[in-house]
Amino acid sequence: LTTDTVPKEYAVELDIEGKRVRIGGCCKGAGMISPKMATMLAFITTDAEVAPTVLQGMLRPAVARTFNCISVDADQSTNDTVLLLASGRSARIGADGEAAAAFSAGLEEVCRELALQIVRDGEGTTRVIEVRVKGAKDDADAHRAARAIGESLLVKTAVYGNDPNWGRVLVALGYSGADFDPDRVALWMEDLQIVNGGVRADYREEDAEQRLQDASPVHLVIELALGDGAATFWSSDMTEAYVRENSVYRT
């Protein structure tokens, strides 16, 4: 039994030291999605030759910034998996240097696109929410804030309803545990500034609603103006369809 509605796959072709290197992947997952590597399955292959420890060293941070930065329902699964296999038929990639950097970037792109396909196909999802937190004390704090905002049921239902409810965003930031100074917080929904220095910016309500209605993903950008920490987290809106799919699915 799966609730996935579309195949999820992505590949990049890189030019590394004159050789064509391919990294491709496919994955499944639509509900019980809040991966700490547990219902989500992803399989990635490459034709490069890379030592297993080097591959693992590249995969771990890529997964941390992609698969582990998505949530459909905040319910962790018991069996998320990302497997990466290398056939060794194209370029040889070492642990460092330009080739390694190019390969790592390609690998992260594949992970990010696959992770996004899971959120886009999330149970009941009508739109993806991309939460970008900048200017945090550090990256971990930025992630904490971005996850709390992205997983908030009130933020997720507001997006579903095209409601530019910035109070809900700030409340989730507040309980996230991240350090911030309320007087410095700024928030954009798409290109429209909604909050400036902790208070409502000068915008027209109907403009904000229109931005939310037209966008997918919906971009929420939060500037904390404290430091250099940044993180991006992807979640989905919360809809009646999610509730139906998970309550009456057997009848």
Next chain:
Amino acid sequence: LTTDTVPKEYAVELDIEGKRVRIGGCCKGAGMISPKMATMLAFITTDAEVAPTVLQGMLRPAVARTFNCISVDADQSTNDTVLLLASGRSARIGADGEAAAAFSAGLEEVCRELALQIVRDGEGTTRVIEVRVKGAKDDADAHRAARAIGESLLVKTAVYGNDPNWGRVLVALGYSGADFDPDRVALWMEDLQIVNGGVRADYREEDAEQRLQDASPVHLVIELALGDGAATFWSSDMTEAYVRENSVYRT
């Protein structure tokens, strides 16, 4: 603007050292409910004479086991409040002894009944879920497990759908961070044992569905068989009505 649909109030009358002592309270709250003392407001009064520090010492653990053990949507608010006022017109209560114990128990009953009225009136709620975890390493671990199960969207939608989906309960236990041995876990839904030693107990599916359909609150009891830790947590089922109320409430 409030989404509360009913008044929420409760009182007890105690007989303490020959005197009638009253403790009464009222509260509001229906959404953005996951109190760490922040949208929820509760006001409790008593006619006893109790020193402020003694009252605070009694109120804090009562709130920890009642108001702080409920969740409608896991979204903390910025302004939950419990106020307790004493007029001093009935008995004088000290910090210790029988009178203090009787008063504390009465106070906790008022807190618990008010907290339950909030969950019962939670936005979109059709039924309350009472999660009782026993046999945990300690009370804090039991609370961690009970909260994770109570707040799981998949458990909340399963209860809404009368689906005895014990896998979802065990998954939430798994990611709660609480210590447990899967082979020892037992689960009851109402009086029906669903899991025994980590595997499905011998029950008929239609009996379990019937239990869920008839019960409110729905009692989920989890025995970890590790220690003496125990906790109770109250949440609500997740319904299409919750989503509607929080997405299209302005239109």
